[in-house]
Structures are given as structure tokens and as C-alpha cells.
Amino acid sequence: MPDTGVILVVDDNEDFLTVLSDALALLGYETRALSDPDEALGVLGAGESFDALVLDMILSEDVSGLDVARKARAEAPGLPVVFLTGDQTVAVDAETRRLGPVIAKTDGIMAIRDALRAI
Template sequence: MSKGRILLVEDETCIRELLAEALSEADHEVLEASDGEEAMAMLDGPDGFDLLLTDVHFPGRFDGLDVARCARLRKPGIPVVFATGRPDTVAAFGVLGPRELCLAKPFSLREALGAVSHLLEARPA
């Protein structure tokens, strides 16, 4: 049985594949999207997600913040792990909510798994 169903949104293929593999090995069910448009379409699926792990910046019409807002319209309170390689973005987040974490790239797989576990363990029953 899966620990959690995760929507992983990352435009860099090698990062997405590494994260997906690590999350799968940690017994999570992972669905992958390479951009905001693909992620938005997946949010409309019937099964939903327990957590969103998204890059903040990627090409296309929607960025990671748009995806997170849309996910929360469908499932208020869904935990979100934001990932970004832009230090100015991390500073702009300011104080994150209790169901949000921000990982600054480069981050280790251990850090990513820890962030996911922390937020999933803190979710309401």
C-alpha cells in the first residue's frame, strides 16, 4: 500500500526521474508532469493527490504557484513542497503556511524525502 499519492511537477527530466524513483522506492505512488499544463490536466483526474511536489518556475502558461493554487481549489489544505533554484523566489515566499515547505535547489534526495514525509505525517486524518 502506498504511503501517499504524489503529483510531481518538474520540467527538468533528470531531476523529475530521480525524484520519482526515490519517492517510488519510499512506497509513494508518483504521477509525473513536465509542465503546468500537464499538471493542471492531471489535477482534474478522478483520484486526487495527497501531496504536490512542484518546481516553481517552468516554461508555459502556468507556473508551480498556479498549479498549487489550482490543487488547493480542488482539495483545500493539500500539502505542497515547492522546489526552486532561484534564491530570490525562496526569499519572496516569506512565511510559508503549515502545509508548505520550500526546497532550494540543489537539494538532496534525502531532503526531498524528508519534506514529503514531514508533510504527509502532519496531514489530518
């Protein structure tokens, strides 16, 4: 994926969400940033079009990044997904890895950009 396109970014940490959205914008991406996973599910269900998703793996007690990715893929089967995690101990299962790469938040914006380019 070139450094253009519209990305839905979902993270429950609003400070991180703002920094990530701003950094992606500086790289050339247009972002729609949401901190509420239920709102993200609603946006995806409403049929808004995105070129990729960047999702925190742990969003709330009720909705995970994997849940949002599953919904997104149901709406748009080929939609690229990049998962983020701030918890290096989180278990990453085969289904998650099939949906998209998992990047540690501490790896920085260039790792996220590289993952977007790779998918």
C-alpha cells in the same frame, strides 16, 4: 506523511523529474510525474486524487508552481504541497510559504522526504 501515498510531481526538467520520481519510489511513494504544467492543471481539474504535490516553483513562462498549487488547493483544500527550486535567488512570498515549504533541489531527496513527512 509516512513514506507512502500518491504524489503528483511536476517539474519542467525531465531529467530531474525522472530522478526525483525514481528516488521517491525507492522511499515507498507512488508518483505521477509530469513535465507539462498545463497537463498537471488538467489532471488536477479532472479530480484525480493525490496525497501530496511536489512542484518546481518555475515551470514555464505561463504557469508557475504556485499556479498549480493554487488550482490543487481549490480542488482539495488540505492537500500538502512541497515546492522545489533550483534558483537560490528566487523570491518566496508569504502566500507560497503558507501553501508549503520551499526546498532547494540541491538539498537532495532526504530534504524532500523530510518536508513530506513534516506536512
